[in-house]
Amino acid sequence: MRDVVSITKPKLFIAENVKGLTDLDNVKDIIEYDFADADNGGYIVIPAKVLYAADYGVPQSRSRVIFFGFKKSALREEALKALTSKETPLSYDPYPQKTHGTEEMPYVTCSDAFVGLEEPSVSLDPSQKKYSKAKFMGTHCQGQTEIKLDSIGPTIRSEHHGNIEYRRLSAEHGGKHHDELSAGLEERRLTVRECARIQTFPDDYEFILPRTEEHASLSSSESYKIIGNAVPCVLAYNIAKNISEKWNLYFKP
Numbered sequence: 339m340r341d342v343v344s345i346t347k348p349k350l351f352i353a354e355n356v357k358g359l360t361d362l363d364n365v366k367d368i369i370e371y372d373f374a375d376a377d378n379g380g381y382i383v384i385p386a387k388v389l390y391a392a393d394y395g396v397p398q399s400r401s402r403v404i405f406f407g408f409k410k411s412a413l414r415e416e417a418l419k420a421l422t423s424k425e426t427p428l429s430y431d432p433y434p435q436k437t438h439g440t441e442e443m444p445y446v447t448c449s450d451a452f453v454g455l456e457e458p459s460v461s462l463d464p465s466q467k468k469y470s471k472a473k474f475m476g477t478h479c480q481g482q483t484e485i486k487l488d489s490i491g492p493t494i495r496s497e498h499h500g501n502i503e504y505r506r507l508s509a510e511h512g513g514k515h516h517d518e519l520s521a522g523l524e525e526r527r528l529t530v531r532e533c534a535r536i537q538t539f540p541d542d543y544e545f546i547l548p549r550t551e552e553h554a555s556l557s558s559s560e561s562y563k564i565i566g567n568a569v570p571c572v573l574a575y576n577i578a579k580n581i582s583e584k585w586n587l588y589f590k591p
Contacts, residue, residue, distance in 0.1 A: 531545070545564065
């Protein structure tokens with residue numbers, strides 16, 4: 339990515355990676371230094387921060403480290419001073435302020451995210467009809483827990499079918515959604531659409547696609563990976579919106 343920045347010379351770039359990167363010795367500092375060195379040292383890289391997706395209206399316990407890089411020669415003099423100061427003034431801070439997690443604006447829950455979704459057996463949405471059929475392997479394995487409807491969801495992983503969390507476990511496997519089980523609803527993992535909802539994709543994003551002259555087919559396995567690899571749409575929106583509102587404050591005409 340640093341090489342691409344050096345070639346394209348954008349006024350601003352944003353990079354994202356997993357939270358665990360910050361736990362590795364000096365890795366965050368090395369990445370910040372390498373990004374700053376792009377285009378012969380032409381960039382200011384703001385110290386990276388970990389953003390918690392639920393703080394921005396995403397119904398998911400997902401944390402990601404975000405890097406911002408500003409092209410020095412494109413910045414206004416006041417912005418250059420602000421972005422290189424020990425503490426960036428709030429008016430110049432590229433990181434968006436939290437929008438959720440307060441009494442006035444609580445976290446978005448899985449129940450909130452799943453409003454209007456029908457069970458796969460009756461849904462007409464191809465992405466809601468498809469879900470992993472991987473067998474239950476015991477709670478000691480990854481991806482074998484049941485989501486809590488009254489809370490935020492788990493981190494959606496870009497992995498194979500056996501690591502997709504359960505929408506509902508059977509009573510035998512420790513399921514807690516007793517009303518649903520009493521109504522005869524079966525044990526199953528999250529559908530492709532439910533994972534997309536947790537990642538805040540709009541419903542007009544189609545993930546299960548047949549092969550056509552315009553595009554290749556897209557299976558449920560490939561869809562799970564695409565969704566899990568994505569930055570949650572609402573988190574990305576908050577990042578972009580904050581930058582958009584401050585753009586003229588940062589950059590020369």
